[in-house]
Amino acid sequence: SIEVRKELTDEWKERGMKKEQDYAILTDEITKAWSDKSVKQYKNLKNLKKENLRDNMTNLELVLNMLAEASTSEISKKQKPEGFEENVIVARKGGYAARQARVEIEKQTGDSIVSPVNAKTLIADKEKNLLDQTDKDDEE
Template sequence: MTKDTAIKLFQDQRVRVEWDGEQEKWFFSIVDIIRILTASPNPRKYWSVLKTRLKKEGSELATNCSQLKMRSADGKYYKTDVADTEQLLRLIQSIPSPNAEPFKVWLAKVGYERIEETEDPEKAFDRAMETYLKKGYSANWINQRLKSIEVRKELTDEWDIRGVKKGMEYAILTDEITQAWAGLTTKEYKELKDLKKENLRDNMTNLELVLNMLAEATTTEISKEKKPNSFLENKEIANQGGTIAGNTRKEIEEKTGKPVISPLNAKELGLKSENEKLDE
């Protein structure tokens, strides 16, 4: 079963979702939905009580809901009760909430957007831009970030072809690239920026993003030419791609007299205003 993990926003509140490519369905975290609909301080407890009640009433929702591993606030993955759109509509009917009708509209919109994005992937980028703009990022930074997503996808596609496994092996190779160009492991880089579960790329300056893209794009091109057959060969190529970008970073630092790697995260950069100052 092929799934795409994502975060969808409902009135600026996060909902964890996964797309099942085989069933062509979104699966939504029930706890996240209940948190939004009820504003309960303990949505897990609310769902536990509601599930018990639904079981007594003979509801299929309580017995047929699936579980998927989803990322929690602590960054770890836990089994979470999930429901598809049809099941969620039934759940909404069981919860008195002023958000019920807007939520139904939102569910329909999410489903329609996925169909649109499948037919025209460019729409996914347009929606990502809208999300970043709402968060206050500058248009210039967003363009770089969207390009970095494209470059990263090309790299992971190449890794898939070379037999690299998603998860741990992806993480090891990414770490190899990062350390080679930035002089820091991914963990050290995030610690420098005082990040925990936040996305590192979402907290990079324009120049950091450009160098990270150079490292990943170069790794992709070297891999296409050398066609590695083992994980160790892929790791060596990752180091080579990162080193090329690392040499560029050192040249920039030599010419400017200041470090490229910034300890500032998105909040400290001031998002739009400060990013624009950095571009000047």
């Protein structure tokens, strides 16, 4: 995830995007394209305040986010966007590639991938599963 993100920010630098604000806007465009939510909406869904969104994604959310970022990097390398607006278009294209994967997985499973599950929820579920398993072992 870190490597994919670094490759993307390096590509954006190559294309003249140097401001943190540009990165934030482009990241938001990628996120909206694949998840149908802005970063702010996504953080609200997961009940996050200052926590990092990536650190609170499920495995599938993280994989799709990485796919969106990697796709954006590849499209940018081929299309060589110039200026902020062209980079926004490429960011949306990269996000849309991951959106197609998300929609297909949701169709096949019947479950929404974009979910309110966060790190606290995941840890609580793991602890509960461990306790349940310990109880079963004690009964045997």
